[in-house]
Amino acid sequence: MDVGVIGTGQMGRNHVRVYSELKEVNDVYVYDVQQENATRIAKEYETFVASDIRKLIQNVDAISVCVPTPYHFNTVKELLGTGVHLLIEKPICQRSDEAKTLIEHIPEDIIVGVGHIERFNPIVAEIRNIMKKPLFVELKRHNPTSSRLSGTSNVVEDLMIHDIDIILHMLFSGKPSLHAMGTEDVASVLMKYGEAVVQVSSSRKSSKKIRMIHIEQEDMTIEGDFMTQEIYVYRKPGQYKIENERYVQENIVEKVQVAKKEPLRTELQTFLSCIKTKTPFPVTPMQAYQNIRLCEKIMDMIRE
Secondary structure (H helix, E strand, O other), rough: EEEEEEEOOHHHHHHHHHHHHHOOOOOEEEEEEOOHHHHHHHHEEEEEEEOOOHHHHHHHOOOEEEEOHHHHHHHHHHHHHOOOEEEEEEOOOOHHHHHHHHOOOOOOOOOEEEEEEHOOOOOHHHHHHOOHHHHOEEEEEEOOOOOOOOOOHHHHHHHHHHHHHHHHHHHHOOOOOEEEEEOOOEEEEEEOOOEEEEEEEEEOOOOOOOOEEEEOOEEEEEEEEOOOEEEEEEEEEEEEEEEEEEEEEEEEEEEEEOOOOOOHHHHHHHHHHHHHHHOOOOOHHHHHHHHHHHHHHHHHHHHH
């Protein structure tokens, strides 16, 4: 299968790198409005440069759209009628109304997915299997200040959207009650799903990079690190003992065996597999629309 990548920023470059390494891919074509960037990336990974989008479309079966978020709508709209399968980097669009318009124009005979990369982090599926009746769930996604331009203006649509996708489509179902506070760079959201309290925080002002999930149930506590791809389960202690006149709790700690994988590689392999088998991509455009819609609701609360 021949594939193309539009946009050669940080994510676009990573898509080119992974595609160039996959045995499922024959040729990789790269396009960017800044032709010198496309040429540089194509040379680095021994791929081909397309001089314009039309020539790119003529040479490929599938395309990763990795342009800055404000350009998602027009770029994808131009590609939808070409018969080429599409993987759109998250978020699907800058605004939910744009996403809704695109969804209405997606042909039935092509695969269109959205690249919410953390969905393919191996700890997510493991935690989903372990979690039964959560009482409290906390997710943190904090970043040091970065000069990288993401095309999104606030921390909710830039960072928190990853955890929103996991909450909405992997851990819970239905609509939660919601309360949010924060700024454009630091945000905290409190949700409630039945008896479960869910706390989500994101920051672009941290001095430490954090990607974690913490879950408390009656019988155990689950902790996961998205970066190290490690999960620990803490079960209720079997006994107490007195040590120096203090009660000491002996916890039962288990490290869950996780097959560590690069999430982007899994995501792109899944995309290509969905094309071959004609099955929907796990992160559908409608799910991506729901993610950005909730982000907008959260930011509306913050700005009130």
